[in-house]
Amino acid sequence: MGSPDLAECDDLALLARARTDDRPAFGELVRRHQHSALRVAAVISGSTEEAKDIVQDAFVNIHRKLDSYRGTGSVRSWMLRVVANHAKNHVRSRIRRLRREDQHAGLFLREEDDTETTTVQRMENVTVAKALGRLPLHDREVLGCRYVAELSEAETAEVLAVAIGTVKSRTSRALAKLQTEFERAESKEPK
């Protein structure tokens, strides 16, 4: 947990303090947004394991360029954009030789109590992860931001550096493709 003092600061105030080399203030920023950052990185990279490294690299980079935040969007969106870019470059440079389907074999899901409901949910999660893995990066990132990381359309637009209208159109097309892939994946699952 961050200190009570830091917890009362908004992101802009924390950023201002972090720019003066206030390390605990930067730590509070990381703590607040690391969970969304991990989800974005996991969906784009296709690996929950690698997401942690990507997020760490991204936040180290963010710390180096705190002065480059121009205030045109929220601090959170700016940071998540850096994370998303790191994840995309990671995909391009290190795992592009793998088939996307294989990449998403790296999305590990939490073990829950083995009730019938959670078993069904788990099967659905695996099917959705597989279907998501077959979509192009372009589609994965918008679905990842909107639904997996649960960002708003405006935040997604800031993170992906596109217009809100573009987020809407990409989301609609990506969901349609996911629907097709989901049905294909379901038809292959053992009943």
Add this chain to the structure above:
Amino acid sequence: MTNNLEVLLANLGRAFDVDDRGIVESIGARLDRSSSTNRRSMRRLLQIAAAAVLIFALVAVFQPDTRRAVANWFGLSQVRIERDADLDLLGAPVSFELPGPGESEVIEVNGRQILASTIYGQIGRTMQKTLGSSTSIIEVDVDGHQGLWISGAPHEVMYETSDGQVAIERVAGNTLLWEVGNVLYRLEGFESLEDALEFAGTRASGAVSD
């Protein structure tokens, strides 16, 4: 059904087994280490990493038959990349005169002069870049599109007309290139890849949206 998919995606995110313990501490430790490492040794590490990429590119492009394959590997059909170990260019460009075909503008970003160009070309005939042994090239992602980041020592750029004639030849500094369909986007002048990508992302919202 779409609504159901949206719910399933949200459930997927909540079910990710992502271990977020210790991230703040790990980042703090890395920042401590990097602040105690002087910039010179950091630059050296980056040079070694770039050299590793360069070795692969050099091995491939020094065999003429593989040149096209390498260009394809980098994913830009409108840019030919060649290596010339003897290339010895005199510094980076001091001005952005003769910026090449297409639409170009010089803009100032954080005190630096950046040349931003949009080039409409015919596949495979637009641009050739010749890189010396001290220029590195890596593949990057620009707003979901494949791109190239050429940095280090200056490189030579040659533009061709549609009939294959050399139109312009100039020396260029660090350059980010990415291609959307038949359109090539180019940013020249950023010191770091991160800054170039960040700016490209902002620019893409207007220039490369769907």
